[in-house]
Amino acid sequence: MDYVRSIFECLASICSCWNCTDDLSSQGIEPSERTHLLADSVNQSPALRRSNSADLSNDYSQSLPKKDDQNALSRLVQNTAINMINVGALESHTLEHQEYTDRIKLYSQRLQQQWNNIQHPGVVLKGLLKDVPNQSYLSKCINPDDTAQMKMFIHKSQSAVLGIQIDHRDAVVVPFHIPSHIHKYNY
Amino acid sequence: MEEQLEKVLSEIVTQHDTVGALLANRQGLCLGAKGNINPNVSGIGMAISEQVAKLEPNNTVPATICLYSGNKRCVIQKDGEITGIIYKQTATTSTSATN
Numbered sequence: 001m002d003y004v005r006s007i008f009e010c011l012a013s014i015c016s017c018w019n020c021t022d023d024l025s026s027q028g029i030e031p032s033e034r035t036h037l038l039a040d041s042v043n044q045s046p047a048l049r050r051s052n053s054a055d056l057s058n059d060y061s062q063s064l065p066k067k068d069d070q071n072a073l074s075r076l077v078q079n080t081a082i083n084m085i086n087v088g089a090l091e092s093h094t095l096e097h098q099e100y101t102d103r104i105k106l107y108s109q110r111l112q113q114q115w116n117n118i119q120h121p122g123v124v125l126k127g128l129l130k131d132v133p134n135q136s137y138l139s140k141c142i143n144p145d146d147t148a149q150m151k152m153f154i155h156k157s158q159s160a161v162l163g164i165q166i167d168h169r170d171a172v173v174v175p176f177h178i179p180s181h182i183h184k185y186n187y
Numbered sequence: 188m189e190e191q192l193e194k195v196l197s198e199i200v201t202q203h204d205t206v207g208a209l210l211a212n213r214q215g216l217c218l219g220a221k222g223n224i225n226p227n228v229s230g231i232g233m234a235i236s237e238q239v240a241k242l243e244p245n246n247t248v249p250a251t252i253c254l255y256s257g258n259k260r261c262v263i264q265k266d267g268e269i270t271g272i273i274y275k276q277t278a279t280t281s282t283s284a285t286n
Contacts, residue, residue: 127241146253149205149262161192161268
């Protein structure tokens with residue numbers, strides 16, 4: 001539905017362009033910075049195919065002088081081509097919704113495959129020496145007296161470290177002894 | 188200031204077989220040392236305890252490390268921010284095999 005709506009909007013803009021180009025051409029606007037330098041772009045635009053300039057010139061040949069008519073028509077076609085977006089050319093880049101979802105599925109599937117192939121070191125090895133069997137590094141038991149002594153030492157130390165306070169005896173702000181002759185020069 | 192800490196260290200050093208005690212902070216800097224122990228070992232003691240803690244990262248109980256050398260042994264433990272190192276020496280030469 002969006003696609004159809006966009007086509008309608010495009011057609012509506014083309015119609016409005018027709019009107020505006022009519023106004024512009026009737027006022028006799030000279031080639032400006034917006035006029036196309038390449039003649040090919042005018043020929044490629046579907047507006048030109050739709051409104052064949054030869055047919056138009058035949059229709060209006062009686063009512064208008066021939067030279068002015070040709071000029072007006074060419075200007076009209078040129079202005080239309082400037083204000084137009086070639087939807088036909090854009091179509092090749094757009095994806096159908098089905099194709100879009102298919103690609104999402106395919107890419108996520110491939111990502112999942114690659115993810116499974118990776119060895120995740122953070123998950124597999126938690127801690128050092130995990131590849132050593134039977135925890136052979138814990139071969140000798142520590143003397144329980146040593147453990148108890150250390151536990152007591154750490155416990156007492158923690159509270160002692162928390163109790164550390166700075167008792168400053170000197171003045172916190174120390175005045176600089178600036179020589180008096182500097183004052184003399186300043187004032 | 189750190190009288191309390193000095194008191195704790197002095198108390199530890201007077202215990203049986205203990206020849207020196209040291210306390211290191213999170214950065215491995217020596218907070219205090221007493222007895223026959225070099226204050227410069229605070230950094231390496233803290234580093235050893237950190238490595239040992241990686242053996243079982245899920246274990247909440249702080250690991251105790253004991254290094255044996257002849258009749259001497261060095262006990263290290265890191266609990267939270269601080270690391271304690273105690274040097275011990277038995278009067279009779281220990282013949283126990285170490286691995």
